[in-house]
Amino acid sequence: MASGSIHVKIGGQLQVGDDGLYENASEYIRALIRCDLQTRDEAWDLLQRELAPAMRAEDIEFVAVSADDVIRRNKRR
Numbered sequence: 001m002a003s004g005s006i007h008v009k010i011g012g013q014l015q016v017g018d019d020g021l022y023e024n025a026s027e028y029i030r031a032l033i034r035c036d037l038q039t040r041d042e043a044w045d046l047l048q049r050e051l052a053p054a055m056r057a058e059d060i061e062f063v064a065v066s067a068d069d070v071i072r073r074n075k076r077r
Contacts, residue, residue: 014028015021022028 008029010025014025016024016028022031
């Protein structure tokens with residue numbers, strides 16, 4: 001993974017310093033990025049679990065539908 005520096009201007013109060021959860025703004029930003037990456041990983045895992053049965057299904061189990069069919073079905077929901 002490439003590393004580098006970015007500069008971000010953040011308005012408002014951060015929870016940093018003696019009374020905050022983080023020692024400095026960089027630590028806070030790193031925590032936000034870690035949280036985002038973890039959430040993305042969890043979403044990917046969920047998607048894989050949801051799609052797993054379809055990936056194992058035989059071709060004859062699939063039904064061909066058009067985009068219009070899908071749009072009509074979704075409008076009924």
